[in-house]
Amino acid sequence: MRIAIAGAGAVGQSIARELLEGDHQVLLIERNVQNYQPKNIPGAHWMLADACELASLEEAGLESCDVVIAATGDDKVNLVVSLLSKTEFAVRRVVARVNDPLNEWLFTEAWGVDVAVSTPRMLAAMVEEAVNVGDLVRLMTLRQGQANLVEVTLPDSTPLAGRRVRDLKLPADAALVTILRGGRVIVPQADDPLEAGDEMLFVATADVEQGIRAIIHDRTTAD
Structure with missing residues (x-):
């Protein structure tokens, strides 16, 4: 796949390295001269430009990208990049970084965002996962809030030990x-x-998460 990343700071460069290891074509778009360091990731294509400017995105050939990742440290920039990518270039998949949790509600389909990744939320989720074994932890919101990626670690005392996957009576969604x-x-x-x-x-809609909790605590599993 051809993937464009807006923002070549520490986050953008880390993403680029991972994608290159997966044999993807990566374009890094950076407007800050200090972050424009092609020698750091020679396998990627680099462009010194403002990703919020339509002309820059046209020059980058964004219409040929399968995925755009808005990974700057500025939520306003990430929203503009997402909107332009989706509305002007019809990019199939747009992923946007959320820096301030208070802005998370903006990162929706209306702004061209397919997947919003909130760094603070994910860090908080990792803390919850570490200290709340047996509880359901929401890791990521998918499809503009239509579903969530949630995780639970079965505790040592779990009544589900020895049960089989088919015994879990999961909700429809x-x-x-x-x-x-x-x-x-x-x-x-x-x-x-x-x-x-x-x-x-699990991938689940928010309204069935309580049902998953009930299953994990063995209130609805089959005998």
């Missing part, structure tokens, strides 16, 4: 997408047993 067990990533199969310490990741 919820899906168990993976189980992290030690150093393994498990794609759940119906006959897979659950174990204490399993980190379970």
Whole structure:
């Protein structure tokens, strides 16, 4: 895929490195001369320009990008980049970084954002995950708030130990997408047993999260 990243600061460069390792074509757009450092990531294409200017995005050939990532440290810039990418260049997927949690409500489809990634929210989620074993933690909002990526770690005393994935009676708008067990990533199969310490990741709408909590605490699972 061809992916454009607006903002070549520490966050933008880190994203670029990860994407290059996945054999993607990466374009970094940076307006600050101090952050314009092509030698740091020679495998990426670099452009010294303001990503909020339509002419700059036209020169970058944004219409040929599969994904645009607005990764600057300024929420206003990220919103403008997202809106231009979607409305002027019809980019299929737009991901935007949220710097201030108070601005999170703006990062929606109306501003061209498909996925909003809130760094403060994710850090808070990691803290919750570390201290609240057995509780449901929301990691990320997907599809303009239509669904969330949520996680729960089964505690040592879980009544689900030994149960199988097929025994989980999940709500209609919820899906168990993976189980992290030690150093393994498990794609759940119906006959897979659950174990204490399993980190379970679900995609679910907000209104069924309570139902997932009930299942994790063994209030609705089958015998």
